Amino acid sequence: MTLDLFGNDDARHDSPQTDELGPGAFVLRGFAQPQLTTLQADIDAVIAQAPLRHWLTPGGKRMSVAMTNCGEVGWISDRMGYRYGAHDPLSRQPWPSMPASFEVLAQHAAEAAGYRDFRPDACLINRYALDARLTLHQDRDERELGAPIVSVSLGLPAIFLWGGLQRSDRTRRVRLAPGDVVVWGGPSRLAYHGIASVEGSFDAQAVRYNLTFRQAR
Numbered sequence: 518m519t520l521d522l523f524g525n526d527d528a529r530h531d532s533p534q535t536d537e538l539g540p541g542a543f544v545l546r547g548f549a550q551p552q553l554t555t556l557q558a559d560i561d562a563v564i565a566q567a568p569l570r571h572w573l574t575p576g577g578k579r580m581s582v583a584m585t586n587c588g589e590v591g592w593i594s595d596r597m598g599y600r601y602g603a604h605d606p607l608s609r610q611p612w613p614s615m616p617a618s619f620e621v622l623a624q625h626a627a628e629a630a631g632y633r634d635f636r637p638d639a640c641l642i643n644r645y646a647l648d649a650r651l652t653l654h655q656d657r658d659e660r661e662l663g664a665p666i667v668s669v670s671l672g673l674p675a676i677f678l679w680g681g682l683q684r685s686d687r688t689r690r691v692r693l694a695p696g697d698v699v700v701w702g703g704p705s706r707l708a709y710h711g712i713a714s715v716e717g718s719f720d721a722q723a724v725r726y727n728l729t730f731r732q733a734r
């Protein structure tokens with residue numbers, strides 16, 4: 518389905534394919550495709566400064582997804598809970614600054630989905646090996662729940678789970694390919710979601726990356 522996200526016919530014909538997941542939640546198919554090479558180089562540069570690591574959940578389990586951050590604040594998990602912090606607990610340094618390529622893409626994607634003035638201050642970088650999963654959860658550690666989240670997929674495809682506002686609501690399985698961008702906010706901002714599986718490839722080294730941009734503080 519192609520939506521009229523811009524309110525005029527020209528934009529509708531120019532816009533790429535868009536799937537509506539729920540009210541205020543969209544998959545912009547291939548939106549980041551032209552930027553994939555630049556984005557990957559910038560991911561590698563961030564990781565060189567703030568290495569990927571497996572956080573512990575508050576319950577003490579090692580997360581299967583490896584994570585790091587860039588921007589003014591980063592998402593952290595340990596025995597003390599989930600939170601945002603301005604420093605990398607490993608190096609005690611500020612998180613690397615957000616690459617311009619990230620910020621521009623996130624703002625454009627938010628605008629394409631109807632969210633103006635998105636100013637992300639946090640970018641979580643997730644790396645999924647073939648056996649990594651992210652169980653059903655809500656993103657609710659951000660102070661500004663009025664702002665949307667922008668999520669960019671790179672590398673191997675994955676099956677994204679999209680649920681409702683209750684954990685027990687039934688979930689839909691959505692395949693996310695490299696370059697797909699999910700934008701969600703408004704009435705869907707607290708919807709449950711997760712990653713069920715990553716699709717394998719012949720390249721044993723291959724992984725999936727995901728960037729999620731938030732207005733955290």
Ligand code: MD6
Nearest residue numbers: 643656666668699712727729
């Ligand atoms: C992922 N994404 O795609 C995990 N959260 O790897 C998320 O948990 C997520 O894609 C909030 C909004 C969009 C997302």
Ligand code: FE
Nearest residue numbers: 654655656710
């Ligand atoms: Fe999430």
